[in-house]
Amino acid sequence: xxxxxxxxxxxxxxxxxxxxxxxxxxxxxxxxxxxxxxxxxxxxxxxxxxxxxxxxxxxxxxxxxxxxxxxxxxxxxxxxxxxxxxxxxxxxxxxxxxxxxxxxxxxxxxxxxxxxxxxxxxxxxxxxxxxxxxxxxxxxxxxxxxxxxxxxxxxxxxxxxxxxxxxxxxxxxxxxxxxxxxxxxxxxxxxxxxxxxxxxxxxxxxxxxxxxxxxxxxxxxxxxxxxxxxxxxxxxxxxxxxxxxxxxxxxxxxxxxxxxxxxxxxxxxxxxxxxxxxxxxxxxxxxxxxxxxxxxxxxxxxxxxxxxxxxxxxxx
Numbered sequence: 001x002x003x004x005x006x007x008x009x010x011x012x013x014x015x016x017x018x019x020x021x022x023x024x025x026x027x028x029x030x031x032x033x034x035x036x037x038x039x040x041x042x043x044x045x046x047x048x049x050x051x052x053x054x055x056x057x058x059x060x061x062x063x064x065x066x067x068x069x070x071x072x073x074x075x076x077x078x079x080x081x082x083x084x085x086x087x088x089x090x091x092x093x094x095x096x097x098x099x100x101x102x103x104x105x106x107x108x109x110x111x112x113x114x115x116x117x118x119x120x121x122x123x124x125x126x127x128x129x130x131x132x133x134x135x136x137x138x139x140x141x142x143x144x145x146x147x148x149x150x151x152x153x154x155x156x157x158x159x160x161x162x163x164x165x166x167x168x169x170x171x172x173x174x175x176x177x178x179x180x181x182x183x184x185x186x187x188x189x190x191x192x193x194x195x196x197x198x199x200x201x202x203x204x205x206x207x208x209x210x211x212x213x214x215x216x217x218x219x220x221x222x223x224x225x226x227x228x229x230x231x232x233x234x235x236x237x238x239x240x241x242x243x244x245x246x247x248x249x250x251x252x253x254x255x256x257x258x259x260x261x262x263x264x265x266x267x268x269x270x271x272x273x274x275x276x277x278x279x280x281x282x283x284x285x286x287x288x289x290x291x292x293x294x295x296x297x298x299x300x301x302x303x304x305x306x307x308x309x310x311x312x313x314x315x316x
Contacts, residue, residue, distance in 0.1 A: 005061070007035035007088040007107065007166065010080025012073060014042035016094035017051060019209060022130070022310060024055050026097045028062075029309020032104035037092075038080045041066040042073070072230035074180040081172060089169045095214065096164070097130060099205030099307040106166035109199045115145075117196035120165030122204035128211040130304055130311065135204060142198035147260055148267035150193045154186075155251075155275040161208060162189050162198055171195050176257065179250065180230035182222045182243040187250030194258035194268070204302050248276065 009027060013020060027037060039052050039062065049066060056062040065083065067076070081089060088107065092098070102121055109119040124135040141153035142162065163185050175191045178184060226243055227234035233243070255268045305311040 005034050005036045005086050007032070007090065007103065008081075008084030008086035008169070009035055009037045009090050009092050010077070010084055011037060011039045011092045011094060012042065012076035012080050013039060013044065013048055013052075013094040014070060014073065014076070015044045015046045015048060017044075017047040018213070019095035019211075020048060020051050021055075023092065023094050023096060023098075024051070024062075025310030026100070026308045027092060028055070028059055029100050030098070030103045031100050032107055033061075035061060035103065036085065037062045038083045039064050040076050040080045040083070042076045043067050043070045070231065072180065072228070072232070074178050074184070074229040078177045081169075081177075084169065087169055088166055089172055090166045091164055093164065093208075095209045095211065097126065097207040097209065097304060097308045097311075099203070099207070100309045101203070101307075102205040103166065105201045105203060105205065109201055110166065110168065113199055115197065116143075116199040117171045118142075118162060118165045118167045118192065118198040119201060120162055120198065121201040121206050123161055123206040123208055124204050124302060124304075125210050126207045126304060128209065130207075130209070130308075132207075132302060132304055133210065135302060138200045142193055143200065145197060147194050147258065147264050148271060150197060151190060151255075151268050152271040154190050154193055155271060156278075161206065162193075164206065165198065167192070176253070179246070180226055180233055181246035181250065182226060182240075183247050184229070184250060187247065187254055190251055191254035191257065194254060194260065205307065207304055207308070 011023075011027075039056075041048055041052055041064065043066070052064045056064040063083070077091060080091070088110065090103070099121070105121060106119040110116055122136070122138060125133045127133050140157045142150050144150050144153070171192065174195065175188070178188045222240050222243055223233070223238070226238065251272050255265060255272065258265070258268075260268065
């Protein structure tokens with residue numbers, strides 16, 4: 001590994017032994033190799049530490065940090081970015097899979113398009129065994145040169161996983177760090193998209209694993225999910241109304257901080273008001289890709305095992 005790798009990957013993990021090795025194989029088997037992989041272990045109590053140390057011993061690109069106590073998922077996400085050294089940055093999840101060309105295609109996209117601040121690829125949902133369940137067609141207008149249109153699209157359209165794209169690190173340093181209220185990841189991506197447009201590489205190379213122990217499934221309630229993100233949210237000072245109010249204010253604050261013209265700022269506020277009104281009228285609106293019905297096998301034209309390093313020879 002070079003002293004200053006071009007790309008840093010930050011992987012926060014807590015008790016991830018079930019899928020961690022598969023994810024590390026997929027990341028370390030990328031065709032793009034100029035990166036460091038920063039793993040921050042949130043005081044895991046299972047076999048996570050042993051897996052991480054084994055990979056760090058055999059690949060110099062891996063930097064393993066073990067925290068003395070569980071600080072929560074959100075501070076751990078912010079920590080891996082603070083520890084990064086590359087001009088580009090990507091968060092990775094310990095249970096997802098990555099096509100071996102994902103990093104190369106995203107870095108190439110950013111090099112070819114200097115106006116873009118984030119690049120990601122097509123995605124699909126896989127199950128616990130790594131079998132494809134639901135491919136997802138990205139429909140957001142985040143590539144628009146107009147900030148209000150990007151923001152409107154992010155509010156109203158079912159989203160992809162732009163949070164896990166490859167970003168320009170200098171842009172990340174300009175925005176407020178990830179918070180831990182309800183849906184803080186959405187306001188965080190909204191703040192980023194107000195900084196500049198995203199590019200979506202058309203190939204399906206990102207595979208989001210949906211399984212019963214994934215954090216959002218293991219913590220179905222708003223308060224339990226936020227406490228998992230940050231243990232400080234578990235106390236009586238963080239009731240659900242506060243968590244929801246912080247969510248809405250997160251969008252307002254993102255608009256206030258963004259480098260927008262007065263006209264664009266007003267347009268963003270109008271879109272936010274329209275979105276809030278729609279949520280009052282239809283409180284259950286919104287759709288998670290993971291909750292869609294699985295696609296019939298004869299309609300699938302993507303082979304996870306053919307695209308992901310470490311899965312060679314498996315049946316689809």
